[in-house]
Amino acid sequence: MRVKALSHLAVNARDLDAWEEFATAVLGLAPVRDGDRLKLRLDERSYRFDVRAAAEDAPAWLGWEVATASDLLECRIALEEDGITVERGTAAEIADREVIDLLRFTDPDGLRHEVCLGASVAAEPVAFSRPGVGFVTGDLGLGHVALGVTDLAKAVDFFCGVLGFRVTDVMPEAFCFLRCNERHHSAALMRWQRPELHHVLLQALDLEQVGRSLDEAMKRGLVTKTLGRHAIDDLVSFYARTPSGWEMEIGFGGMRVGPDWAVRRVGRPFSSWGHRAVAT
Structure with missing residues (x-):
């Protein structure tokens, strides 16, 4: 595979104060505010979410990571062969993202991506911001988008075909x-x-952490789907509305x-219970 994980997500936001409160109270994070930028850490990385003040709420870019310089070059070749315009990050952008190198490009739906080496x-x-918080990241990356x-x-x-992902499950013509x-x-x-960022998953280390986040989200009227279990991947979760919508x-x-996984055709409901x- 060329891309190995979802590294980070950068978003434009109209209200950094609301994001800081959401990250602290609901997610249990300790945001770092630097002027018009808010960095959210989940693990040993310098950041996993990069929230930047802007006039409109919108995803800025998805950050993917590769393991080696050869993988980065392979990504560039595959993108260019597919007719995608690829730009190498400037020195200022590389310093801003805190990586060794990066490529940036726009996908067929107009969403911006960056593939980075050396986060x-x-x-x-x-x-x-509270005890008992931790997330499953490491080789699995930030989560899913x-x-x-x-x-x-x-x-x-x-x-x-271009970034090197593999199909796990499919609902033909839908998902x-x-x-x-x-x-x-x-x-x-x-x-x-229309193209849009629908949601991002954070995978907690235990169910207690999910419950505490659920309580805080409920207090603020942010829950959009109740606690439930996904049938396709056995994840117990809930959904909350972020300050950016x-x-x-x-x-x-x-x-x-694993590598021997056989693709499955799946149907609705995706959840065995909950997620109302x-x-x-």
């Missing part, structure tokens, strides 16, 4: 779950009326898949 490890241990795409087949061809490591999926693609899924458990929509 930064922080000098200080990660801190949290769910994207609405206008042409599902074209998007799958791009992620698999496709793609992996780039042992996590059941690092990208979930859904046919949608898209959802954060906070869950525990989840399936890992909450009117907001």
